[in-house]
Amino acid sequence: MSAPHGPAWEFLLLFVVVIGGPLLLERARVPGIIGLLLGGYAIGPNGFGWISQASDTLPDLGQLGLLYLMFVAGVELDLALLRTYRRSAVSFGLLTFAVPMVAGTAVGFTLGWSAPAAFLLGSLLASHTLIVYPLIRGGGLGTDPAVATAVGATVLTDTLALIVLAVVSGTTGSHASTWEVLVRLVAGFAVLAGFCFYTLPRAARWCFRRLGGERTVRYLVAIAGFLAAAVLAEVFGIEGIVGAFFAGLALNRLAPNEGRLMDRIDFFGAAVFIPVFLVSVGLILDPRVIAQPRTLGLAALFVVACMGGKVLAAWLAHALLRFTRPQAGVMFALTAPQAAATLASTTIGYQIGLFGTSVVNAVLVLILVSLVVSPIAGRRFMRTVPRPSPTDRPLGSRVVVAVSTVDPPAEVFRLAARIAAPDGGVVHPVLLRRESDPAHDAAAVTALESLANANGVDGAAAVVVDRSLAAGIAHAAAAHLATLVVAAGPMWSERAGVAPPAPVLEYRGEDGALLHAAASPDQVAEISRRAATPIDA
Incomplete structure (x- = not known):
């Protein structure tokens, strides 16, 4: 007899964590995402060591989950709200991106980091994930102008954050000149945009009409679409998650939020791909590093820069865009959570050598704080926002x-x-x-x-x-x-x-x-x- 090992053992551990981690943490009223991160730590090399540092199975599958996560972030956004409230969405999107971006970049330079690392830190603090949106929508505020503005702003903030990530990752470690890298990135974005927003929707629509009678075909076409966009992005030195996000935006109208294709995308994402990515991030979680004064100090700076920036952006929206204070509070609750793009940028920053383990663990503390603060703020402010008429x-x-x-x-x-x-x-x-x-x-x-x-x-x-x-x-x-x-x-x-x-x-x-x-x-x-x-x- 020998100790359990191999892919079957690793996948068993993975799915035990995916099933049990969120359930245990949610009973303590802690977001389930934290259970996946802690479960990844427990089975990883810094925990019980059941999955060794040399294993590639979960990290490789986690990379697929990362692409899937960004694809879902694009395909789930309500572009109809963005079109209706485009002026306020663009204005607030610039505010809620620029203020934390400046604050995070300033923190990076204050710590003596290089320019690429400082800019990447600023961009990951500026992005956000609409984790609180189901709570707000369930409270009857889905069509409120402030909520629609914050949802629409997500397209701009995440796109800008991913562009910064693409520029930073493309110039880091490259032997080409800065101008050569920028020309390659501009050409890459042009080709990627043409493929995602012109070729991909037409090809997907043709496939749906010719082959879409089979239940699995539409889903497989969507998977192939975002993988093709990710591969095309990487050909030009752009991170694959940028292509996956753009593919999600491109296929947005072909996958209505209440349609069967969206049901399948959500199901497989929530059941397998996204939890696998979160567990793979947990593999590098190290409580010994988190407990170090340096990590706690970094986490405090990140929380102040991110949460403070989001609060200031919401207050500016109240003053400049004439939203009420409760509406501004709801906008803060929607834009404060850090998850998808934040984790993506942090993971890639770690992989290309810009961030160390202390930074990664400090960002995970920031994510925990944001996921606890945001629902509390959302429930607090949504009580005093008038409900739109159901006939709207x-x-x-x-x-x-x-x-x-x-x-x-x-x-x-x-x-x-x-x-x-x-x-x-x-x-x-x-x-x-x-x-x-x-x-x-x-x-x-x-x-x-x-x-x-x-x-x-x-x-x-x-x-x-x-x-x-x-x-x-x-x-x-x-x-x-x-x-x-x-x-x-x-x-x-x-x-x-x-x-x-x-x-x-x-x-x-x-x-x-x-x-x-x-x-x-x-x-x-x-x-x-x-x-x-x-x-x-």
Whole structure:
């Protein structure tokens, strides 16, 4: 007999930590991410030593998790909010990036660090992760202007932080001149942007339409997309996480937050890839280093620079952008958490030799402090922010396509997808049946989903049986919290005594469409613009 060893043993330890670490810490009301970091320490060379320093299995898989983490950060952002509140989002994004960036860079120079190390420290303190956003959104503030501004600002802050990371990592250890490196980086960013924002969405959309009937295909296309972007970035000397983040932004509209593709991305990320990365970071966690006065002093400086910078940026938003004090407090709570980009930059800074173990451990202390302070601040300030009206939901956020046959016109799905796309919304196909109609079968639902997938729709098909098609439309709209119903044909003619909870748009083929039910003049104009087909209201 011999002691356990090898990949199977390491993966067993990994998944025990992934399962048990967050559960144990969350019972003590400590964020689960800390449990993953501590679990990585426990099984690593600085803990019980069950995984040796020479092992490459978890660190290599952790690198994949790092790419996945940045991809998810890009694909989950609500770009519709950024478009709606772009002016305030850009202004606040510059504030919440510049203030901590300056403070962190000043700390680096005060400590006598080199310019690359100081700038990298400033950029990682300036970034943030929207860990508190689900809490704020769950409290009914998802569409509040201050919340939307902070969410939109994330695109700018994380992009700027990753650009600084790319420049620093590209110039560190390079034998080429600074100008040569900068030209290569500029060319690399141009090629990367062209691939991510032009080629990748078109290629993914083509794959979704041609091959998207299989449940796994869309997910695999998304994985291949961000890996291709990461490889392309590395060809030009840019860190792969920049390409992964850009790929997430590029595929953002193809993966609605409530769609099935996003469910798969979130599931595999939360279950495997992201926890593996966090556990791999925990492997270099060393309490003996954290307890040293130097590490604690660094951690104190990082906390003051980061938290102080975020507080000052939120206060400036209150003064310059005319948000209320509670709104500014919520903006601070949203932008204070340090996780994704912070960990990514710290890990890469350690790998290229700019940061030592004391800096890495001090940053982990900063992350712990930010993850404890942010939810507390969020709960404190969100109580006094007025809730937006529930009727303020975007027009295309939840679109129901109502059909009565399994082979409706393909254009009805494309029409719904065009209306939902600007809001990053999700489209739900619904097969309607009268109580007197023959029973449907599973093959009919599968066929309807395949047709919907081939025409740009990612929602799961459902079946509604009711006394009439109009009543089925009303119940389907209520069940899906629909903001608009697109009906394939004149189904609303049976509407006697039925009041729909959302406008109903009947598609009539080449003759255009007819809009029924309550819709404001602005909604009618917006539907007409997005539909690109004649609308009678």
